[in-house]
Amino acid sequence: MTHGDDGAGRPSGLSRRRLLAGIGGVGAVGMASGLGTGAYLSDRETFPNNGLGAGTVELLVNGELTNGTVAVDVSDIDRGDSGDETFEIGARTNPVRVWLATECVANNGLARELEVDVRVDGTSVTGRYRPLAAVRDDLFDGERIDDGCLDPEDAIRVAVYWRLPAGATDVGGQTADLTFRLYAEQCRHTTEADAEAANPFAARVCDENRCVPCADENEVKIGGLRLKYLGDETIDPLVVRAAGGGGGGNGRGNGNNPPTTIFDATVRPNEEFALDGADSRTNTPGWIGPNIYLDSGGGASRNERTETNIHTSCSVPLGPGDVYGDFEVVEVTTTDDEKVCGTGTGGDGGDTPDDEPEPGPECAVCDQGTGVSLATLDVRYLGADDATVSVVSTKGNTSGELFAGTVSQGDVFTLDGKDVDRPGRGADRLGPEVEIGVGGETVAIHVSCSQPLAVGDAYGDFEIVAGTTTDGEPLCGSEAN
Incomplete structure (x- = not known):
């Protein structure tokens, strides 16, 4: 293993982290040792605790009867590191069809930055290197990996390659794992025409992917935001204020409950940072408040600020992927620690890379000197x-x-x-x-x-x-x- 950096001589903060890219080929018994005897099942009711279909099915990993847990153990992972693990899947007694699927992984920064390529007999089933989170999503409902049934005298070679790019965002303190599951079913039991229906992974839903919408007329309260800075120049510092959601003041601080500073730090291009409702001052514990104001002018007076406003009251949709000025919403959670869904709208402000901003609707500014009533x-x-x-x-x-x-x-x-x-x-x-x-x-x-x-x-x-x-x-x- 080699250790890289981001070109600035700074450690990534990922050292002493453990990533498990486990291949869980569920074949027989023997969870602790990985060894055991073959399973002989008459139906498929035992899935998902047993990955063997009906008939006489014995699955092998690297020549052993096994439940097939093969872990790619990456310790002291740093930006610029890479590695791989290869194993072979075989069958004994009868030809089998084999499906490969992923298990859930945490949808965090490391899962978005770590790149994985899964190759079956030399052919990528992930479209070459892709983020760990994307690989999880693509393979979660199963991919058939045999070529017209796996005969006992043959084997399927699976290689898992991983790399953390040198320019990856610093995601120190985060962990992720990628676990694959195998399902084998005797070819004689199901015709090739019915093989697609034999995939037990089809239509699965990962609980970690469940989400709630932040939109008009619901009771969602935002407890946390993770944003990514898209600008080209370092902001030193970026000051984020949260509007007070209780008391007698408005979001701009013209009353008894002024905005609270919830973030004040240097932010570099492509860097992610988190905002926590626990740092805000609202009438609901953990709520970030109805609005946040991102001031890239270093906390200057109001007339000199370069300020981006994000509504966090859910009076307008808010979710991952939305872009506001130079900031992209990466992750949103509620005060109940539920994940918030993407809106599919792209946000309501700011430019996205390589795109011109959409013109906003004509409206009236209510301020001194505008003559508006x-x-x-x-x-x-x-x-x-x-x-x-x-x-x-x-x-x-x-x-x-x-x-x-x-x-x-x-x-x-x-x-x-x-x-x-x-x-x-x-x-x-x-x-x-x-x-x-x-x-x-x-x-x-x-x-x-x-x-x-x-x-x-x-x-x-x-x-x-x-x-x-x-x-x-x-x-x-x-x-x-």
Whole structure:
């Protein structure tokens, strides 16, 4: 084994790690020693604890009757390392059909960076080197590897090659394993025409691949994010703030519960980094909050920041593969440690490599100097418990009840300028301020556009999800929206 580096003289952090690329050819008995006697089964009901089909079937690995666990043990793995393991599968007594399948592996950074090539009799069944996670997905439902039945006098040669590229992301502290399963069934028992139906791995689902959607009108709360920086220049430092999801303040810190800094470190091109809801300050333990703001300007004043906003309230879809500016979402988990599904939308902001950004819809910016007046606002309740809410217009000699009722988590209600009482009446518009009363406390939102207001902004337990101007234009979101 050789040890490489990333060209910068830095260790990868992968030393003392153990990767098992095990080949679990389930043939007979003898789990501890790998040796045993042949199995003689009359049906296939024993699968998946036994990988032998009906009839007289004896499976061999490297000439031995065995359950076939062959481990590729990679210790002290470093970027630039590579290796391989070869073994032979044989049959005794009767010709057999043989299927090869993978078992689940953790969907982490190491599984995405480690590259694996599985070759059967010299031919790759993985499309040459591919990420370990992709190999798992491609082979999970089984691949037949015999060439028209394996005769007792023949053998199938399987080679597993692995490598960790020198330019791989540092995934220190992560482990992964790749375990293959073999299934053998006597050729005389099933005709060749029915061979496809004999594959017991077909339509399997890996529990580690199960996921929940982060989308509108569900109760998912995001507890963790892993992002990848796609830019060309090092950010020193990248500062990430999470909007406060409780108290009396909005996501920008204009109230009693300002955003919390949850990440402050140097980030290099193609580097992954994790954000943890445990570091945020919200009304729900472990929740990252309704928004995060990635400031690549080193924490400068607001006017000097280069800021990317990602909505994490699930008011818009969020999942792995989405791109926001220079950042790609790699992994999303809930506060219950469930994996979040990909959205298939690619995100709602920023450029993807080699692609031009999609033009966003025309919208109105609610800020000082824009001349915008708001006619309506749609507000989502984020609190965990049902609450009785009342909203009134305040300041500027205005009054009027805009909403009153009981809301549950995720409910959306509309504030309409037609319900505002003001001297001289004029245009039906909101402003200058509304007060939301809930649980004996009030949350104030400035709605005259003399201060910034955008879709995605959070005010305590409430989030702006839509709005219209008195000219009928939709309200813009905050950067990525």
